[in-house]
Amino acid sequence: MTTTTTTKRNPDNLPLPPQHPLQRLRAPSRDLSAALHALGLASFAYSYNWLHTHPNDINSAYGWHFQYLTIIGLTLATVTFLLALLADLTLSPAMFTAKNKLSMCAAPLELLVSLLYWGLRLVDPALVVPPELELPVGADLSFHAAPAVFLLLDLLGFSPPWGITVLPSLAVSCAIALAYWFWIELCYSYNGFYPYPLFALLGSGQRMGLFGVSALLMAWNTVVLKWVYGRVNGVEGRQRR
Numbered sequence: 217m218t219t220t221t222t223t224k225r226n227p228d229n230l231p232l233p234p235q236h237p238l239q240r241l242r243a244p245s246r247d248l249s250a251a252l253h254a255l256g257l258a259s260f261a262y263s264y265n266w267l268h269t270h271p272n273d274i275n276s277a278y279g280w281h282f283q284y285l286t287i288i289g290l291t292l293a294t295v296t297f298l299l300a301l302l303a304d305l306t307l308s309p310a311m312f313t314a315k316n317k318l319s320m321c322a323a324p325l326e327l328l329v330s331l332l333y334w335g336l337r338l339v340d341p342a343l344v345v346p347p348e349l350e351l352p353v354g355a356d357l358s359f360h361a362a363p364a365v366f367l368l369l370d371l372l373g374f375s376p377p378w379g380i381t382v383l384p385s386l387a388v389s390c391a392i393a394l395a396y397w398f399w400i401e402l403c404y405s406y407n408g409f410y411p412y413p414l415f416a417l418l419g420s421g422q423r424m425g426l427f428g429v430s431a432l433l434m435a436w437n438t439v440v441l442k443w444v445y446g447r448v449n450g451v452e453g454r455q456r457r
Contacts, residue, residue: 235376236376236377238376238377238449238450238451238452239374239375239376239449240372240373240374240448240449241373241374242374243300243303243304243312243373243374243375244300244303244304244306244307244308244309244311244312245304245307246304246305246307248373248374249300249304249374250301250304250305252366252369252370252373252374253297253300253301253304253370254301255366256293256297256362256363256366256370257294257297257298257301259358259362259363259366260290260293260294260297260362260363262358263290263355263358263359263362264290264294266355266358266359267281267287270355272348272349274411277403277406277407278402278403278406278407279399279402279403279406279407283399283400283403283407283410283411284411284412285325285328285329285332285396286329286333286359286360288325288396289322289325289326289328289329289363290326290359290363292318292321292322292325292326293322293326293363293366293367295318295322296315296318296319296322296367296370297315297366297370299311299312299314299315299318300312300315300370300374303315316375316376316378319367319370319371319375319378320378320380320385320388320438321388321392322367323364323367323368323370323371323437323441324385324389324434324435324437324438324441325392325434326363326364326367327364327367327368327434327437327440327441328430328433328434328437329360329363329364330360330361330364331433331437332344332430332433333360334360334361336414342413343412343413343414343417344412344413344414345413346413368441371441371445372444372445372448372449377442377445377446377449377451377452378438378441378442378445380438380442382435382438382439385434385435385438385439386431386432386435388435389430389431389432389434389435389438390431392431392434393427393428393430393431393434394427396427397423397424397427400415414426
């Protein structure tokens, strides 16, 4: 007697890519996964639209709004979700894999942005936003909370477990911190001001220390996100309850 295996198919009768056993929900898929990624992209588009419809001095400055780590993180989240939605629509394993790899950078970075922004706001809002550039609550949340939330939902619900370990994540974090440090100093050389008021209050050595601590925190975010994933979805080698 011979046995045959069946391959799951979607409503269009196309074979679905294999799913990691720890991944909680089907992805890529054209239902829940696509809905989450489309909603996330709509939120990100709202943020970009806000930048264009509410211009300020940053719009005409060297580096535009990419002086802000917030916007760099938002852009990385947008590319991640674009790949995710394309994977959902095409059921492409290659795009799904690319999304998951990019998410290992985007999610810890966006979590870092949220932690630093809201943490510093608790100390003094003027450290991160000049009074004349204060955002209404909706826009503030779209820039400094929504990307991290959407990436977390994608990770916990629609992604396989991350394979990245501590040292590679630390290397990625340090590379981003170093690149951003050089970038804002370049922008400062043209503009004569820093994007975040806090930077102007710190000396060069103190800014270097801030970026170093931020790199460590981003790497720690990777560890924490992997731990949360394990608590929610289980750990490879252990049966999920």
